[in-house]
Amino acid sequence: MLGAQIVIDALEREGVEVVFGYPGGAILDVFDHINKSKKIRFILTRHEQGATHMADGYARVTGRPGVVMVTSGPGATNTTTGLATAYMDSVPLVVITGQVPTRVIGNDAFQEADVSGITRPVTKHNYLVSDVADLPRVFKEAFYIANSGRPGPVVIDLPKDVQQATLKDYSYPEKIDVPTYRPVYEGNPKQIKKAVAAIQRASRPLLYCGGGVIRALAHELVLALAERCEIPVTTTLLGLGGFPETHDLSLHMLGMHGTQYANFAMHECDCLIAVGTRFDDRVTGKIDEFAPNCRDNIIHIDIDPASISKNILVSVPIVGDCKLVLEKVLEAIKPCKHPEWLAQVAEWKRQCPLSYKNDGELRPQYVVEKIYEVTRGEAIITTEVGQNQMWAAHYYLYTKPRTFASSGGLGTMGYGFPAALGAQVAHPDKVVVDIAGDGSIQMNIQETATAVMNNLPVIVAILNNGYLGMVRQWQEMFYDHNYSAVDLGRQTDETGTPVDGLPDGVPSYVPDFVRLAESYGALGRRVTKKEEVVPALEWAVQVRRPVFLEFLVTREENVFPMIPAGASVRDIIGGLA
Amino acid sequence: MEHVISVLVENRSGVLARIAGLFSGRGYNIDSLAVAPTQDPGISRMTIVCRGDDRVIEQINKQLNKLIDVVKVQDLTTDEHIERELVLIKVSTTPQTRSEIIQMVNVFRARIIDVDRKTLTVEIVGDTGKTQALIDLLRTYGVRELVRTGRVAITRR
Numbered sequence: 001m002l003g004a005q006i007v008i009d010a011l012e013r014e015g016v017e018v019v020f021g022y023p024g025g026a027i028l029d030v031f032d033h034i035n036k037s038k039k040i041r042f043i044l045t046r047h048e049q050g051a052t053h054m055a056d057g058y059a060r061v062t063g064r065p066g067v068v069m070v071t072s073g074p075g076a077t078n079t080t081t082g083l084a085t086a087y088m089d090s091v092p093l094v095v096i097t098g099q100v101p102t103r104v105i106g107n108d109a110f111q112e113a114d115v116s117g118i119t120r121p122v123t124k125h126n127y128l129v130s131d132v133a134d135l136p137r138v139f140k141e142a143f144y145i146a147n148s149g150r151p152g153p154v155v156i157d158l159p160k161d162v163q164q165a166t167l168k169d170y171s172y173p174e175k176i177d178v179p180t181y182r183p184v185y186e187g188n189p190k191q192i193k194k195a196v197a198a199i200q201r202a203s204r205p206l207l208y209c210g211g212g213v214i215r216a217l218a219h220e221l222v223l224a225l226a227e228r229c230e231i232p233v234t235t236t237l238l239g240l241g242g243f244p245e246t247h248d249l250s251l252h253m254l255g256m257h258g259t260q261y262a263n264f265a266m267h268e269c270d271c272l273i274a275v276g277t278r279f280d281d282r283v284t285g286k287i288d289e290f291a292p293n294c295r296d297n298i299i300h301i302d303i304d305p306a307s308i309s310k311n312i313l314v315s316v317p318i319v320g321d322c323k324l325v326l327e328k329v330l331e332a333i334k335p336c337k338h339p340e341w342l343a344q345v346a347e348w349k350r351q352c353p354l355s356y357k358n359d360g361e362l363r364p365q366y367v368v369e370k371i372y373e374v375t376r377g378e379a380i381i382t383t384e385v386g387q388n389q390m391w392a393a394h395y396y397l398y399t400k401p402r403t404f405a406s407s408g409g410l411g412t413m414g415y416g417f418p419a420a421l422g423a424q425v426a427h428p429d430k431v432v433v434d435i436a437g438d439g440s441i442q443m444n445i446q447e448t449a450t451a452v453m454n455n456l457p458v459i460v461a462i463l464n465n466g467y468l469g470m471v472r473q474w475q476e477m478f479y480d481h482n483y484s485a486v487d488l489g490r491q492t493d494e495t496g497t498p499v500d501g502l503p504d505g506v507p508s509y510v511p512d513f514v515r516l517a518e519s520y521g522a523l524g525r526r527v528t529k530k531e532e533v534v535p536a537l538e539w540a541v542q543v544r545r546p547v548f549l550e551f552l553v554t555r556e557e558n559v560f561p562m563i564p565a566g567a568s569v570r571d572i573i574g575g576l577a
Numbered sequence: 578m579e580h581v582i583s584v585l586v587e588n589r590s591g592v593l594a595r596i597a598g599l600f601s602g603r604g605y606n607i608d609s610l611a612v613a614p615t616q617d618p619g620i621s622r623m624t625i626v627c628r629g630d631d632r633v634i635e636q637i638n639k640q641l642n643k644l645i646d647v648v649k650v651q652d653l654t655t656d657e658h659i660e661r662e663l664v665l666i667k668v669s670t671t672p673q674t675r676s677e678i679i680q681m682v683n684v685f686r687a688r689i690i691d692v693d694r695k696t697l698t699v700e701i702v703g704d705t706g707k708t709q710a711l712i713d714l715l716r717t718y719g720v721r722e723l724v725r726t727g728r729v730a731i732t733r734r
Contacts, residue, residue: 116591121602125645128591145645180587181645306639309632 001170003132004029004163007096010139012039013172016067018058018425019043020051024071026111027098029163034069043425043454046446048075050418052082053444056091057419060405061380062426063215065092065146072098073111076157077118081412084122086153088409089238090211092146093153095119101161102130115157124152132165140173149183150304151215183303187320187328194316195273195299196332202271202297204341205231208254208283211238211408212276212302212322214401219243221326222275228330230338232345234262236277237393237408245397246377251345252354255283257390260561261348263569266291268344274300274314276322278307280409281565287311289568301325352574354394356557362530364388364463364553368395371433371461374537379431380423382406384416384440386470388463390559392435414443417460421447424456431459431541438464438488438550442511448520451546459540460548465555466509473558477573517548524548579608580634581660581730584623584641585648588614592646596623599644605629605637609662609727620648624729653730660730664708665690666699669719678718685711696721 001009007030011019018041023031034042045051048070055066066086070079076097086093100109116128125145127138138156146154199205213222213235219242226233226249233243234251245252254262266272272294277283284290290312291298298314300307301322308317318325356365368391371379381396383389383406398404405423407415420434434441441462451458463469466489475483489509491500498508517524523545527536533551540547562573586592593612600607608626615622627637634652641650670678678697682689687701699715701708705728712723 117594120591120595120598178645180648304643306636306643310636313632 001167002029002163003135003158003165003167004033006132006135006167006170007139007158007163008033008037008040010136010172011067012037014139014143015064016040019067019069020045020054020058020422021069022048022051022071022075024075024098024111026072026100026160027069027075027096027158027163029160030069030096030098030158043450045418045450047444048078049081049414050444050447050450052079052093052095053085053412053415053418054422054425054447054450055093055095056082056086056415057382057405057422058426059086059091059093059422060419061402061423063217063402065094065143066422068093068095070095070097071111072100072115073113075111076115077113080118080122083119083153083155085407085410085412085415087122087124089407090151090215091153092151094142094146095153095155097155097157098163099128099157099159102159103161105159115155119155122153123155126155126157128157128159129162130159132162132167135162135167136170136172140176141178144176144178145181149181150307184305184319185303185321185324187301187318187325189328191316191318192325192328193332195318196329198271198297198299198316199229199231199273199329199333200336203338204269204293205229205271205273205338206265206269206294207231207233207243208235208266208272208274208277209233209239209242210236210275210277213239213242214276216276216303216322217401218275218323218326219401221323221330223247224330225326225333229333229336230342231273232265232342234258234265236280236283237389237406239277240393240404241398241401244399246399251349253393255280256285256563256565257393257559257561259354260352260572260574261345263561263563263572264348265345267293267569269294270297272298274298274302275326276302278302278304279311281311284311285563286566286568289570352561360530361554362528362533362551364391364465364551364557365395366530367461367463367533367551367553368392368435370533370537371435372396374534374541375431375433379403379433380405380420380427382416382420382423382432382434384434384436385411385413386437386440386468387473387557387559388435388437388440388469390470391463396435413440417441417458418444418447418450420458420460421451421454421456424458425454433459433461436460436462437469438462438466438513439468445516448517448522448546452521456546457544458546460546462513462548462550463553464509464513464550465553465557467555469557470559472556476556476558478564513548513550517546522546522548524550526550526552528552578630578634579626579628579654581653581658581728582625582627582637582641583651583653583730584625585615586621586623587646587648588619588621589646592621593623595644595646596625596641599640600627603636603640605633609725611727611729624727626728651732653732657733658730659733660704660728661702662705662708662728663700663702663726664712665724666701666712666715666720667696667722668699668715669695669721670697674718678715681711681714687711
């Protein structure tokens, strides 16, 4: 069997249904066989970065590894942002890159790049396959490593001569054992016992849940623990959907742009139960002042030992799968009541809810709120990065795991649109909405062609404020209003007349998203008034075609609440809230 | 504090880069790194001397353990162990200083491995205290070149 055929066979045996990618010289042999597969659907993207984010979106909403296939050199280097995004957020990917033939590796051949070198720091593992006999094992290992333990992206760099080589007696391994890689799933019973005792003793407990809850599908156990022991729950950005935000015990998101009540609760709690999360700096703010009342009473459940006590020293570390550990905790724990604590939390929620100026203007928060209402909270939401991302986190209420995909760790602008396409490929019947900004959406706008050509009816809701909004907000707040390189619109005088000397025919802002969508064969609609929001959304949901909804929102809206970088909850800026 | 970390790794291409990249990418300092195959040709041992507070060292251990190619990580600092380093020192000589240097080398149980008209090359094997003491003494005569292997270490048990 040819190396190229082994690749396809391996993908089929791993249950891969869809591969995202882009062909090129050094991967041609595999492409010569992929279109003969009856089991694999190949989605041709318009850029390799788009392919990687699509696979990432697919993986986040299914829990299965996303698969990408690209060529050598630039094809491979274009995947690095997607790899880094997936690596930071623990998303399983298998990325197959073509490579120049082994005999010319290192000779600066055409489209050669040291891909295993370049991708090493942004992958969980990578392979450069130099012998066709290694292919079956490498593929088996790659899928296993990508999708077990703390998941992450794995790259397989595949020289052209290995694709062309023949392997006699090919068989795909049934089982896999990597002796140097043995993730721990079962929590240590002694530690679990300690955790149960600590929770039972607490008078102001708080659950703090991250993406690990969603990865392990431990959401029902979190709910059970929260209800049995009356523990309020806050989640990180990646934890959204891990606990129903419609529940009384939900404190919504915490951290830099978290709710005030979540951050107050973190400050006051006397026992913190951190589940599948990593105490990221956007969550903790100033480490010394983080959660001061529970520092000797932090339980941390995570599958990655290196995430435990990395930023915050914890007292009860439990390495393991969130679901398996919480099952054991629930077997032992008795119901408890915290009426005073819950009353305090409820009071904070009443005093400082998330809010914005709900006046006659078209404001971005209003748009997100209506997206939630029109889709009845049942859509899959992806986001770009910046203000759009934070409003998507605030004003849409997530109730189920795997319904939200956002680049949290790396903060990759341009992630949301291709991720939405990947999610739509996985769930063709669901409503998928990318909540975007006018900056971010342009970073992978070429994938509009992929949406149209594959009939993926994703809704792109562009909150167009003509700015790189989050950067502008920081410049307003921390750089004395010095708006530097953030205005995406045209230079105008006070009356709005352009003074930039650009020729007639250049629209008042660039691009005209409606015409842009239409030029691809997608649909577009511009919304300028509040009352147009709901009808436009209803139309977009029922039309089942790729749609760009462009909302011309108030330009200088800020995301609040906000704890400035490196500050503590004491420095929280509530804004309107 | 200084730590001596012994890492067993799969003897594959790219492993050294992976380990070195981990240290540089995460901002950990390496003082020295020695690597060669063990009695099992499929496995290499890296002896890494590095510095950091307890938390940094714990992270280094954990992050090394996460690498798929890493078989075992052992912080020897806490175990009873023996350390050795080989140092080659090319020291300037004159007819007047030559015998003085040779005496000193003998006292340290080091060896003269090459003699030239204007230099002597000395080989010393020992722990850091011993090698450093000789280096310091020889500096007064003028050290032309210094080559060290970096430390290797083995547990006593």
